[in-house]
Amino acid sequence: MRPLPTLLALTLAAGFGGSAAVGLRDVFDQPAQANEPAAAVPLAAAALPAAVNGSPVPSLAPMLQQVTPAVVSVYSRHTVRVASPLGPFGNDPVLRRIFGIPDMPRERVERALGSGVIIDAKNGYVLTNHHVVENADGVSVSLSDGRTVEAEFIGSDPDTDVAVIRIKADKLTAIPLADSDSLKVGDFVVAVGNPYGLGQTVTSGIVSAVGRSGIPVAGFQNFIQTDASINPGNSGGPLLNLQGQLVGINTASFNPSGSMAGNIGLGFAIPINLAANIKDQLVSVGEVRRGTLGIETQDVDERLAKALGLEQPRGALVTRVYPKSAAEAAGVQSGDVVLSANGQRVDNAAALHNFEGLQGVGARVSLELRREGKPLTLAATLKEQARSVDGGTLDPRLTGATFRELDEGTRAQLRGGVLVAEVKAGSRAYINGLRPGDVLIAGSNGEFGDLPAFRSSFGKAPQQLVFQVFRNGDTGRLLMR
Template structure:
């Protein structure tokens, strides 16, 4: 018998797999479309040649992911979070009046309900019970439970999360766990085969496969600092937090989002995104050691380079981030950056605009050394900066006595991007406000978002602090609260 060439054998194997996939899809569709029947169906004879796929084709094994998946699936878990929320009564202020309810014969109504969220996770440390998942799966949860592949359900301990990268770490108190080995996401290349796993739509453990469509993706309409792995492996609601693995069964990413112009619940169209495991590992290490995530910053303000700026600076194209302010004592100042400099790349990564430089900074550790390719007055130069810690909170009294009693903190990146879509450059969030303090008496409240002020322009904590170098005679803050904006005169 004439032996088949290697390409021919591969094509035959793929054809068999495609045929089986079509059969499975048809059977599932017919099962969903036809009503269930109580009576048992008559047995149907199936030819022996059609009963199952052959184990080999011309002596060659049919490719299968099953051996790898048997090793990996015990590390994949389903994550269920719950949150108790207060239900607004249609009776308004009369809902709490027992006389009103008794007089009109209105029974007591439940004031709270429990909202549940579904996601996935992956065990990365069997000894300590560490499970990685997404921040958006467990955010604001009153409790989190985890169901293992063997059916055990356990209450999980929340160890911490980072909303800016959508990574969360929880711990389960269980023995006989299986952890997944961690791979190197920096070694991924476009075209590498990957497998996504999780619990989509609550169906149970599900596996989909595809390839790496792109690496280093940013500018995606989802929240956070972005350096995504893009894949065409199906990622649907419920897959969030589950693993993306390579063909060796190594964890290379944490599934986080899929993009569909009709909304995520419309299903997957082959645009899925995962957080690189190298990034997630760094976040996990910081959460374990300190309980929080710290990031490095250059300590500068920038804006986009438009056609006018490009022409004035002698640039070939309107690209890069032009420096508008360098804070004293910052990493940028120590590196020699000056207002008017245009940053074109950082550590060899192309910088197209101000947000892309901000995204690059947000992915760097404190103390990281960054090489910047800069254009200054038409001349190219290279500067090296050692990033300093980005401040996360400020005491209002240290800025201005009229802000006494309030603390201010950075916005999470999701909120910051939403503000940009509304035309705002940025802002900051009010942390705590002491009742009866000057800030409280002026109307400032926790979680208010400050987007403008008479103290000058600002987009984040460093620029907010810098705006008080000259204290204004009258301090007015424009505040976003509950979807509406208003002005507060700070007395």
């Protein structure tokens, strides 16, 4: 079978700061060669004026002296097994001895570099990006004073790219949190991190946009866009306002020519209000619980817009309302078109899905709809989205299997489906061929793009149950008996 494609491949070469910063370091490892001057000529130190025309010269230095001790470098380690270039016999000690083949290392340690920010000095909580610590066997943190300590992994949320780690050290400094909802386009911001492993680096700029989504990176998006330089190694570091308060967590830069082509002023950060909410859930319950409307939707094209009496082809057309869902309780009906949610414009089904993914359980949502061409506003209280379901409760042929939602990266690549999370050995589902890690992308039970739709598709048990399954890069069919 072909290897599984990289799930988070960025088709337009968005540069993630969590990647290992080795390119420039290799260059800098070679000391510059210079001829020694014949005689040293002492130069007078040029001092900047403290004021110009009686006005103090503005400087970020006083603010940075307060906040940079809270910015850390994050190093993650991941051990991978190395395949022998001599094939399956390369690790046979007898054959190696006969043919004089030297021992070869069977494992290697891959390292990734990112940044982080201390937000709770008492408990040692550090915010960083999920992609910085993903699949790590160990994580260490370097403090601004030179100390290096091992970190404890608390939890992460791949769908928002937020991770929480904890360090045990004294004399820690934390950065106070701002209200990122009050951030305005044009506000000055400062990014701090460890780009390319060069050491703590400060860049500055303005807020270029807020509420940005549709960026070619996976996950639920509500990014702050900034022209402050964000480069590989900056991921997980802070985006600050001029008061030294944390407004966001830097996560990605974007360059159509590739991340090594240099910064072009398109950097993105996770708003701290969102990141702090994710952190609180990870610390308190170890997972993130999201609210859901409980509907299925599709895009509105020109043909549908004309039939629905819309001025332009936009919005999310409701095609199914799940029983006992928040949408049903609010009065949403199939055929309604969602045009905005809490005042945020909804252009298509993906925009509404992204909005839902950023809401918590119990969130109140005001929906602006069009029903039979007439405007309508409804209020919904979001219910918790089920994270997993026991297959035996859906159909006896699935007994022994547990199904879960896909992460947003996999969903984006496969355009929907459900994950087979667990399969008990010897169970009916196991005998039928289901294995952990399979992704069900279609079935004779009806259409489904996510876990709620999958559950709903078993309202009437199909006489024959056949799934289209994605496994290890290949797609096949399985008949459930």
